[in-house]
Every structure is written in C-alpha cells, then in structure tokens.
Amino acid sequence: MRRIVSLWLPQWPIDRYNRANNNTQQAETVFALTETAQQTQRLYAVGPHARALGLTAGMTLAEARAIHPPILTDAANPAADAAALEALARYLVRYTPLVALDSRDGILMDVTGCPHLFGGEQAMLADIKNRLARAGITACAAMAETVGAAWALARYKTDNRAGSIIDKGTSLAAISPLPVRALRLDDATSLMLNRLGLKTIGNISELPRAALARRFRGNPAKAVTELLERLDQAIGRRDEPINPLTPLPEWQVKQAFMEPAQHLEQVELALAALVDDLCLVLAEGERGARRLRLDAYRVDGTVQSLLVGLTRPSRDKAHMLRLFNEKLAGLEAGFGFDLLTLSALESERLMPAQVGDLRQEEAHSTALLMDRLAARLGPGAVLRLRHNASHLPERAQTVTTQGSRTLDADELGWDHCPTTTAPRPLRLLPRPEPVDVLSAVPEGAPRSFRWRRVEHRVVRAEGPERIANEWWTQADDRTRDYYRVEVTGGSRFWLFRRGLYAVPGVRGGESELPDWFLHGFFA
Template sequence: MRSQSLRPVSQPQNSGQQGKDPLALTETVDQTQKLYAVCPQASALGLRANMTLAEARAINPTLATSQANRVADAASLQKLARYMVRYSPLVSTDGRDGLLIDATGCAHLFGGESAMLAGMTSLLGKAGITACVAMAETVGAAWALARYRRGSITDGTTSLKALEGLPVRALRLDEASITTLGRLGLKTIGSLTSLPRASLARRFRGNPAKAVTALLEKLDQTLGRRDEPINPLIPLPEWQVRQAFIEPAQHLETVEHAATGLAQDLANVLMEAGRGAKRLMFSAYRVDGTVQDLVVGISRPSRDAAHFMRLLSEKIKDLDAGFGFDLIMLSALESERLAPAQVGDLRQEEAQAAAKLMDKLAARLGPGSVAKLKHCASHIPERAQQITTADEKDLGWADCAADKARRPMRLLPHPEAVDVLSAVPEGAPKSFRWRRVDHKVVKAEGPERIACEWWLNPHDNTRDYYRVEVSSGARFWLFRHGLYGVPGVRPGESQQPHWYLHGFFA
C-alpha cells in the first residue's frame, strides 16, 4: 500500500509585511485560553499551538488574536477530502488538519509519484492552501514525513532510514509518552528501533500498560509490522471511469457530451464483468476546489449507456459550472450480476420498459416521488397493502389469494363516515349522504363480511362490505361497522352500527 499524507497548514492568513503584528487563533481548553493555530510570523517568534495565551503574550505582548472555529475547520477539511478523491477513491481525514490517501496503483495516472505530489501541491496552492505532502509505504511513515520531512517519497527499503532521525513525536504519541521517552534519552525514532523490543518494553515499564501497548503499536504501524487501514470518506465504488479536461469546461453541453462517453465506457466495463449497475454517481470537480455529486438509482440492473444518460441528463442541466470543471467521474456505487437476456422475450422487454420509465420519473421528480404497493398479510383493506420505495424487490403479491373478492380501483386512505338516510337491517342502504351530496342506491351486491383482527385490536367490530351503484352511475364501496343486536355476538357489536365509504369502482 502506498500511503500518502497531506497536511493543509492550519494557520491564520497574514500578509507577511514587516511591521504587522503576528496573529494567532485561540480557543478555551479547561477554562484556559490556548493557542489553536499561529501564522508564520508568530511561529518565527517561538509561538506554537497548544501554548497558553499568557505564555504567548509574555513572549510577544502585541500578539493579535481571534477566536478559532473548530466546527468550520472540520467542515472545510471534509470538503477538501471530498475534492481529493480525484486522486484516489481511498481518502480519509486525519485529525483536525490532515488527509490520508491510499495512492496504490494511482500514481501512474498522474505521471508518477513525484509528478502526483507536485501536481497536488500546485492544485492546492492555486486554491490558497499551503500543504505539506509525503508518500510512504505505511500510514504512520507518510504522516511523519509530511510533518517533519515534507516532499519525501520512500519505499520499503528507504522508509526506515528516512525515519531514523525524526523525533519520537512523529510516532503520533501522547504528550506524556513523549516526555517519558525524553527522560529516558530516547528522543528519535532511530533510538527506539535500535533497542530490542523486550528492552524497550522494560525501560517503559513504569508507565501504564496501556501506554506501553500504544507505543509499541504506533511503532509497529509506522514500520509496517502491523496493518493500519484507511477508513474512506465515501464508500468505494465498484466501478469507476473518469475524464479530465485540458481546459476547464464551462458549458454544460460539453460536460454532457463527455458524460456520454463515460456512460459508454462504464457500460463496456460492466459488460465485460457480467454486471449491471443499480446506483450511479456522477461527480463534477470544479477548479475552485468544490465537487458536485449527482446520484441516480436504477430499479433493475442495467448496462445500457443510453439509459444511463437519460437519467443523468435530467440532473446535469442543474449543475453550476462556475469557473469550469476540470474533471468528471462516473461511478457504479452498486451493481448486480446481469445475465444475457433472450432477444424477443416480450415479458422481459415489458418489465425492462416499465423499469426504465420508473427510473426516469424518479430522476425527474425525485426518488421519493415514485413508489410501489406492497402486499401485507391482513384482511382489513387499509392494512392489506402499504406504500414502499420503488427499488423494493419483495412486494409479496405472490402470497395474495387469487380468489379474493373484487376490490375498488381507488381506495381512500381512511374510511369516511356517511349518513344513511334509508337503512335496511342486515342489508345495503337505500340512500345515503356523503360530503353533503345525497345518493340513491339502485343496485347493491353483498355483503362481504370481514371480521376484526382481535389479536391487533380486540375492540374493533365486524365489517359488512357492499358494492352499490347509485342513480348517477357512480359505484361505491360501503361497509357497515358493527352488527345489529344478534344473540351470541360480542356486546360491543350489538349497538347501533355506523356506515363508512371506503372506495370507488370504475
């Protein structure tokens, strides 16, 4: 693994002109004002982060200060990490002022390791960010070299030699361990590596076992004896293609034309792998250091480049090019195995056409605007189905009884009460009023009796459903909630029943 550490210098900006007062950012730690970051002029005077403000003022009484904002710094570091995904998909933040990049297999895309570091430094410099970068075989070695020997590039044979002269602080130890090692005369990494492991543990024995373990662990990680994985900022894409522009693309037509080529490239890669994409992400990198991501879902696995572009075109038009995009990437975040389909299979073609229509509607209206009905094991009509997402696979309709009585084309979300003007005991009403309109029943069919689900709602009543047609030709689905006084029924159902409207037939 080729680990790369990038440390954007966290310091307030200062004009650097002679006569200007040095500037430092401060924060309150344990009710004490401490320095959070200092400008180069203040650093030249001996001021450093974590120093108390009282000590700093003793060194320089004219020190100008401003309050630090850790939340804003963390948000900015997250944005910068997202922008550095252009160099490798494996990027993570490192503390409050660093980034880690796994550049394994990526350097040749940028002209080699030296050219990659130089290009990265130049890109950040144009954005006003001074960065300390280094590349090594391990995360710990890259971290140490970026902070104490910036610009270094080492491999497995030169890494130890480059680290020997660095202070033990480069092992990312806590202050107590650094102080203890200093008292023992162990001030450099080389002094630690020259000692046998058992001897090093004995010298450090007076400290808590946790501190000894941490020291050995950090040393092993830095020297490559123990793995230290990088937790990526974003999930790794299964497949990814990219297109860089020689000159920033400021017109969305240019971006869409380039995206068409990427869609075809991605489709070819998926075809070779026998896969179909389920979720795509289109990333556009602007020259000002920001990234715009477009994510689209696909209901059925697909490697149709034209379908990819139909979905992306709905969103590319909403991009803000600003001063232009210098890089675009198309990633398949999720994919599934997709077997070759038989040409001329009408059922497959109809299912694929329906899926493409749903994908296009979701891309245009939003993923939450397209939904499916899922069958639920319940006899109560409003509980027999529920709305689920468009990508739900198991809808449960195969378990639905085929001999179930007809259901209305439209079902109200909740049954609405109606006033029965002419009731017939144990039969359909002769007339009723719904939403201030009177309806005269000319035809009726029923009842369809549905008992209550006593294990869910023991106080519910039996329903008797009727399909009725009124004089205007409209057809309704009514039910009587409860039963008239009949011996043997539950006491709660022997009261005066109520009538409700639940749906409409075509």
C-alpha cells in the first residue's frame, strides 16, 4: 500500500526569517515581510499576530498600517526561502529517499515501506512534526495513500495539529467535507464550482461525470478534464508519481545515534561500521562501488555531505575509509549528528580477480593512488587518458576526469585499444599547424619546409603512412599521408599532407592543391 506524507508550512517565510536572524521576539509582535510589485509595497508573508488582526499576504503595506500602524516589517527574500526549503527537504531524506518540493511552502514524501522503521505511521508523523517544531517551523502534516488526499488534508482540514492519517480505501470519505479548492484547482474553476453550488469535494463526487460537463459554460472540456483528473488522483483511480529531489541511491545503509555525536572519533567508528555493512550488501549483489556519499544529519536540521569517487569498482573497505578520512575534517558537528547514511550512488558489476595476476595488481594499485589524489586534490584535478576508436592521432585519445564512468584501456583490456605498427611522436600538438613544403614530386616526401618563419632542410624522410578519413563521422577530413622527417640540425618532425591530387581522368582525387601540416615531434 502506497503511503504519502504531505507537509504544509503555512508560515515558512516568517519561520525561515526568524531562524536566519535568531529572532525569538517576532512571535510576540505584529510582524510581516514585504515585497515591491509594480512600485507598490505589499505584504509577502505575515506572522500569527498579524494574521489574527486580519492582515493577509497580498495586502498593500498602506492598508496594513491603516489597520495596525505600529506593524514591524522587513524585506522578503524569496530566493533564500526557496534555498532553505530545498535544504529542509534534503534533511527529510532521513525518513525516505523519495522527497520532493511542493510549490514554495510544502514538501511531499513517499514513505511507502518506511514507517515501521520509526515505530509505525503515527510515531513517524509525530517525529517529523516534533523535529520541525523544535527547529521553530510551523507545519501541518497528513498521511494518505495518494498525493492528492494527503495534500488536501494537510492544507484544508481544520483540526490538523497532530497530523491526519487515513487508511487505504478511505480517501474519498476523508476529503469529501473539504472545499473544492482542496483538489488543487485554479481560482477560476473553484469560483465557478462555488457559483454552481458545488462547494465541497463530496458534492462533486456525487454527480455523474456527464452532468459536470453540462454545468460548465464556455469551454468545459479543459476545466472538466482537469477537475476529473484531480479527483481521480485524490481517490486513487489515477496514479500520480513523485519526482524526487535527488536521484535514488543504488545502495544505502544508515546508522542512528542514541545521543548526538559531537566528536569526529564517533563518526569514524560509525563510518567503519557503515562501510562494512555496505560492502556486505554489495558483495551479495556482486557489485562494486564507483561513487560514495556520506550524509551527516545534524540536530539543527542541516545536512553535510562528503562525496568520493573510485576509479574502478571496488569493495575494498580499507581503501574506502582512507578516502573518507581525507575529508572527515571538513565536517562541523555543531550540536552533534544524530544520523549517518552511506550511499553507493553508482556501482558496477565486480568480477572475481585471479590471485597473483601482476597486471591486475598493478592496475589496482594505480587506481588506489588516483583515488587518494582525487580525494585530496579534488576529482577535477586528476586526469587520465581514455582511448577512442579512431585512427586519427588527435582523436585516438582524450583526457577525462578521474570520476568518469567511461571505460579506459585497463578496463577494456589492451587488446581492444587502437594499435599501430608505425612509430608515433613523443609530443603531439593539440592542433596540427600549417607549414609551407617544397617537395621533389607532388606526391613525394618533403625536401624542405617552413614552420613558424623558420626554414628546415630535410635530410632524411620515411613514409608515407596513409590514414583515410572516417566515413562513419560527419567530420570533413581528407586522406592524410604522414612522413617522418629529419632536418639538418638533427630534429625529427611528423608532417602530413592532407588531400590527394586530382589526376585528370582518374577517380579518387580529393584536391588539386593538398595542404601540409606539422603534427608532432620525435625524441
């Protein structure tokens, strides 16, 4: 049975402002946040005392001061409200990985299969509300089998202090007394329904669907379709998925503390146990971790995360702990951590390795070194070469970061890498540079060439080595003939002629005047 929790934060901008400014006096004063729209100051959010006086969001500041002149105000910050709401949603991942934002003042959670971990549905909902209350956040919560029913109960049920929980199959009965606006309809549709005498969800559910279309004027198709869709979603006739804020981890283990952990030594011990548990479940699935994330949940409602990447899929416990130990000093416990979660964000199949295979041992030690360098310097600071299926020298290899999932030569095996019998230069230019060449015959080796205003006389040449264009790509590359040349000073260069001479009456020519380029240097 699917279980959805809807959280509504009716005073979120005010609560966020008080938390950010450590303000505990606003609860006893008439306070409001304002915003400027069309050169007019309006109330963006109001506190409980201001709401009791009849002040509402959207009212102009002049009207508010006419009702209560000594009102205190400050400028609203919608961007900070949105960022803090997202941070709060990430903190609630401690209950379920399926957490999503719901407009600018709500959070949705799919807790299917999770309540028993917290003592049952009632205990779980109470724990959520208590944590938010201790953080100074006013929240209304509801748990139902559909998103629509939970949303409606959280926002429109009059007595919802302890949270509403409805069982399977009772969604329609629970939301029937609620106003039609609880179906998440727009203002125009809600107003039209009220004018037609359909003021509650129960009034709509009792009518035949064909009768609803006749009651709408103008263009009823869109309004009726939206109304019926929302009703079906609320009572469970139509599925409504939740788009989680963060992708679901492939594997995850947790460690909760009876008392908040305030010292890194406690975190290190708990992390070692988490790594053992994670490697155990990975071994059962014959998988190896590629990216790991440690989330530390603080008692003040914030989350700190540490991310490490591995070059090769691994279940090496000691190596994982060494990577995390490089970053543990960056954690700030504050008043303490009450939960740690270790997630394998990416994993790959880990095949058994032959004991005593020197090549595998060398590759493994190299991967360990790269992982430790990346953990200390950052993943973008450690680069490696990746072999490509191309015979063109500048495309045969590319540079990729340490955390890339692309397969390198070691993972594919050297037999799968592009090979050639012709020697290659020690240094390859990023881009071939044009040169002026003098050759004895049009298709022969160069006799001399000018590069960067310096004339070089060729005393020895080898070639050509022909590399044709890649017909399976859209690149406009002509056939290349490469030459290895040695000049009078002893330097050795790698030159190529791009293009073939067009011979009258013979097919296959590509250009009447091919171009020459310098591409690399030999030792």
